[in-house]
Amino acid sequence: MNLLFYVIASKSFFILLTKVIIPKTCSQYLKHEKLSENQKSEFALRMSSNFHAILVSCICLYLILFDETIRTDPVWGYSELVATNLTITVGFLLADLLVMSSSFEAAGGSWTLCFHHVGSIYAYSLAIRNGVLLYFANFRLLAEISTPFVNARWCLATLNMKDNKLYFINGVLMAAVFFLCRIAIMPFFYYMAWQVISTESYQRMASTVHGVIASIFSIYVVLFDTEICKDFVWGYSEAAGNSLANTMGYLLADFCLMMWFGFEVSGGSWAYCFHHIGSFYAYYLAISHSFLLRVANIRLLAEFSTLFVNARWCLASLDLKDNKLYFINGVLMTFAFFLCRIAIMPYFYYMAWQVINSKSYESVSFLLHVSWIGVCLMLDVFNCIWFVKMIRGAFKHMNYAESHSTPSKVAANDVYSVVNGAKVKGLGKTSQHDDSKND
Known part of the structure; x- marks a missing residue:
């Protein structure tokens, strides 16, 4: 029940952030830059996305480096913080889907992004609901480290700053971080998954x-x-x-x-x-x-x-x-x-x-x-x-x-x-499968 409350609270917060807080806070700047209404909507979504990415990435890194509970048992290891981190992400994805559904083109949405969100919500919800594979679910969130660079690239391009040196530097950083957090990490992730299987x-x-x-x-x-x-x-x-x-x-x-x-x-x-x-x-x-x-x-x-x-x-x-x-x-x-x-x-x-x-x-x-x-x-x-x-x-x-x-x-x-019909060799070693699992 608490986790469901966190999901609803997260979704409500990100809708409020996207629809009210960011537009009000940045209204003068956006007016000065003469952005179109569609660009203003997408800007708000991307700033909300940045906030989510920075928040969950920090929590994610802390959990992977310092949380012994989920590191010791990647399958059933559980901690309140890792579950909360996933509920924040599920809430953000729901809010993002809701905003995109209300103004698909204005929000810069795509069907690929929708499928990404639905698949992620389903996977994270299974992990939260069953308290299983939370380590792996949290590990996947490392990909969010690249999100701020992707959004910064869009902002610089929208502000006609493609010839600026900052645009080039951000592009290099975006490619490097994207590769490290989403591509280079794949062999280790699937090796670790194979070990757990x-x-x-x-x-x-x-x-x-x-x-x-x-x-x-x-x-x-x-x-x-x-x-x-x-x-x-x-x-x-x-x-x-x-x-x-x-x-x-x-x-x-x-x-x-x-x-x-x-x-x-x-x-x-x-x-x-x-x-x-x-x-x-x-x-x-x-x-x-x-x-x-x-x-x-x-x-x-x-x-x-x-x-x-x-x-x-x-x-x-x-x-x-x-x-x-x-x-x-x-x-x-x-x-x-x-x-x-x-x-x-x-x-x-x-x-x-x-x-x-x-x-x-x-x-x-x-x-x-x-x-x-x-x-x-x-x-x-x-x-x-x-x-x-x-x-x-x-x-x-x-x-x-x-x-x-x-x-x-x-x-x-x-x-x-x-x-359980097991043969034990030594103190505390219950090794054999329960032969009564299936029929």
């Missing part, structure tokens, strides 16, 4: 995003997609197909990252690889043959439990195991896992039996029949094993809490490793 924390973020999307898609398809309910075997709808395609893309990307970076870095395991291969194969059969799409989406309901599994890992990584939120999330995780992966099994296989005995299923080939049943059985064996480990870990945690008033870090790590 290899971490388990980033992959869990991707897993969480996929879990949210897959859960929404599958719930819609199962409950509200009337087209696919007409025929359980060959029924087809765009929503059902897109839901599976989205999951196939995620499984393929996650599998490739695990293979590239190795299990120790990415937190993967061989069981997790077999899970991905089996799921990908089953969903491919469903999409390529337009076969059992509703049944496949029912399997995707298991993704709802992934959100709590990843939240548990994040809380443990932040040393919040003694926090009440960690306990509440653990209860919700166990309940969601049981509901979405274990309790649903009798209904699923009853429905599968009904489908197999239906008339429309008679045309299904033997390979399709064996493939989808075999993959479902394999995934459910994994689910049962993981759930048993969860229950054992929960009992171990409760027994330990009864015998010790203050749990030690060693026991806490042991409990966590059992709950």
